[in-house]
Amino acid sequence: MTRRTVVDIATQVAAGSLSASTVLEENLAAIAAREHEIHAFNLVTADKARERAAQIDADVKAGKKVGRLAGVTIALKDNLCTRGVETTCSSKILAGWKPPYDATVVRRLADEGAVVVGKTNLDEFAMGSSTENSAFGPTRNPLDTSRVPGGSSGGSAAAVAAGFSAASFGSDTGGSIRQPAALCGLVGVKPTYGMVSRQGLVAFGSSLDQIGPFTTTVADAALLMEVIAGHDPLDSTSLPQPAPQLVNVLARGVKGLRIGRVADMPEGSSPDVLARLDAAFDALRAAGATVVDVKLPSMSFGLTAYYLVAPAEASSNLARFDGVRYGLRVDAKDLNAMYGATRAAGFGDEVKRRIMLGTYALSAGYYDAYYGKALKVRRLIADDFAKAYEQCDAILTPTSPTVAFKFGDKTSNPLTMYLCDVFTIPTNLAGHAAMSVPFGTGDAGLPVGVQVLAPALGEATMFQVAAELERSS
Amino acid sequence: MPEPISRNTVAKVARLARLDLTEAEVDRMTDQLAGMLEHFRDVDALDLSNVQPLNQPIPLTNVLRDDVEQPSLDRDEVLGNAPAAQDGRFRVPPIIGFEE
Numbered sequence: 149m150t151r152r153t154v155v156d157i158a159t160q161v162a163a164g165s166l167s168a169s170t171v172l173e174e175n176l177a178a179i180a181a182r183e184h185e186i187h188a189f190n191l192v193t194a195d196k197a198r199e200r201a202a203q204i205d206a207d208v209k210a211g212k213k214v215g216r217l218a219g220v221t222i223a224l225k226d227n228l229c230t231r232g233v234e235t236t237c238s239s240k241i242l243a244g245w246k247p248p249y250d251a252t253v254v255r256r257l258a259d260e261g262a263v264v265v266g267k268t269n270l271d272e273f274a275m276g277s278s279t280e281n282s283a284f285g286p287t288r289n290p291l292d293t294s295r296v297p298g299g300s301s302g303g304s305a306a307a308v309a310a311g312f313s314a315a316s317f318g319s320d321t322g323g324s325i326r327q328p329a330a331l332c333g334l335v336g337v338k339p340t341y342g343m344v345s346r347q348g349l350v351a352f353g354s355s356l357d358q359i360g361p362f363t364t365t366v367a368d369a370a371l372l373m374e375v376i377a378g379h380d381p382l383d384s385t386s387l388p389q390p391a392p393q394l395v396n397v398l399a400r401g402v403k404g405l406r407i408g409r410v411a412d413m414p415e416g417s418s419p420d421v422l423a424r425l426d427a428a429f430d431a432l433r434a435a436g437a438t439v440v441d442v443k444l445p446s447m448s449f450g451l452t453a454y455y456l457v458a459p460a461e462a463s464s465n466l467a468r469f470d471g472v473r474y475g476l477r478v479d480a481k482d483l484n485a486m487y488g489a490t491r492a493a494g495f496g497d498e499v500k501r502r503i504m505l506g507t508y509a510l511s512a513g514y515y516d517a518y519y520g521k522a523l524k525v526r527r528l529i530a531d532d533f534a535k536a537y538e539q540c541d542a543i544l545t546p547t548s549p550t551v552a553f554k555f556g557d558k559t560s561n562p563l564t565m566y567l568c569d570v571f572t573i574p575t576n577l578a579g580h581a582a583m584s585v586p587f588g589t590g591d592a593g594l595p596v597g598v599q600v601l602a603p604a605l606g607e608a609t610m611f612q613v614a615a616e617l618e619r620s621s
Numbered sequence: 622m623p624e625p626i627s628r629n630t631v632a633k634v635a636r637l638a639r640l641d642l643t644e645a646e647v648d649r650m651t652d653q654l655a656g657m658l659e660h661f662r663d664v665d666a667l668d669l670s671n672v673q674p675l676n677q678p679i680p681l682t683n684v685l686r687d688d689v690e691q692p693s694l695d696r697d698e699v700l701g702n703a704p705a706a707q708d709g710r711f712r713v714p715p716i717i718g719f720e721e
Binding site: 245246248249340341342355381384385387388446448449452453455456463467470471472473474475476477479480481482483484485486487488489491492495500501503504505507508511518520521522523524525526527528530561562563577578579580604 | 654
């Protein structure tokens with residue numbers, strides 16, 4: 149099957165040279181052929197998608213104006229609310245829940261003519277880096293089914309990598325878009341905090357979460373970002389400004405840009421990944437950029453700060469799953485017993501572990517020692533980035549320390565799994581922009597992702613660099 | 622940093638979090654949390670005495686909307702998702718009177 153890009157589909161469907169139904173049926177055929185071995189989806193909404201595609205084709209035929217994403221097939225991580233369509237967060241505690249509203253991002257995509265093919269699998273409540281923590285079973289990497297697709301948005305990454313949809317959306321709290329994008333050979337974007345509305349994204353770490361796209365090209369990601377970004381009055385942390393212009397910066401090149409190389413980068417990356425990072429610096433240098441050494445001394449403390457801040461916020465956010473308003477209820481003699489029994493039965497091990505860690509870090513007597521300290525480390529990391537960005541316009545690091553790993557490799561000790569996110573976490577703590585771009589292959593012929601970091605609201609520069617890397621790869 | 626986390630503390634935190642953990646889960650959680658908290662001691666190497674905590678990466682203050690009536694969610698649609706509802710309300714087990 150030929151890979152159709154978002155830009156190609158939108159252009160051709162709007163022009164009437166390709167039908168939305170044809171695109172959709174290609175994707176549904178791919179799903180029928182391989183979904184049983186990949187398990188990218190919790191739910192495939194084929195009927196709704198066919199209705200939607202037929203409507204778009206009818207609109208085109210009737211000469212009506214169609215949106216910027218007419219006929220573009222997308223998959224949505226199953227923590228994005230879709231009105232009347234089951235949204236589970238891959239947790240037993242939410243099984244059967246049909247949200248009474250659409251997430252802002254979902255509404256904006258629909259308004260521009262996108263066709264939703266289904267809801268994708270994730271680590272339960274987005275907690276994990278391999279999609280092995282889903283209550284509904286793991287997702288497999290379409291490039292090598294003995295390996296994980298990354299996580300937590302593993303289903304969204306796998307859906308695009310397997311040709312089940314032209315693009316997909318995930319959420320990124322500590323790397324959950326960028327790491328699976330890297331492991332599946334895709335482009336994945338974590339926007340500046342507040343650039344994309346979180347309304348209708350089931351909250352994990354409210355000061356860290358952002359929604360972003362998975363695509364096969366940088367241009368596709370730029371177009372999707374222009375559609376989903378911009379102020380939303382329904383999210384009080386949404387930045388009061390319009391979506392950035394990204395499509396028109398892609399051809400600018402990197403001449404004159406200063407690209408930071410982290411001189412004191414945390415260790416532990418495998419040689420194949422570091423070789424691709426070196427090649428990325430060479431490519432940008434060849435294209436006219438200068439490479440400068442910067443220091444981020446607090447970067448290696450990011451994991452510690454994150455694994456206190458994120459569980460603390462999660463323990464508070466997940467308090468709402470109590471068997472009263474939605475999802476699972478385990479009956480018991482009184483309200484408190486019902487809460488305890490429902491939450492014990494509904495949450496998986498990793499979610500319980502993080503609720504416990506977060507509750508502990510916030511509890512009287514321990515707050516200053518753990519949560520309070522973590523917030524101070526968070527400040528140091530933001531300050532380090534601020535200093536680094538005085539010397540450079542963007543920074544390159546690996547996205548993931550290794551290529552896609554095998555199932556079970558990192559499940560015995562939670563800390564080894566957490567180390568997957570060492571390069572992605574600092575950006576979430578600082579609230580900056582970051583994206584992963586495929587840049588060649590490493591061990592076992594598997595894709596390596598290079599991470600482009602930019603300051604808050606630095607998306608235009610970030611996309612310029614990403615487009616150059618794509619041209620050189 | 623405080624003392625290593627004890628089994629009693631883990632059991633207490635589980636009660637605070639409204640999570641009925643089994644005895645085996647409390648044991649396992651005690652080991653795992655102790656391991657993580659031990660790892661987190663790496664930040665003790667940092668001097669944080671004059672550092673201000675960072676709560677929100679990009680702070681916005683007092684974000685309020687205009688006080689204009691807007692439609693709210695459809696009540697039947699919302700209650701239709703509830704495990705139990707009655708007379709337009711969420712139905713829950715007794716709140717008081719069963720403490721052990």
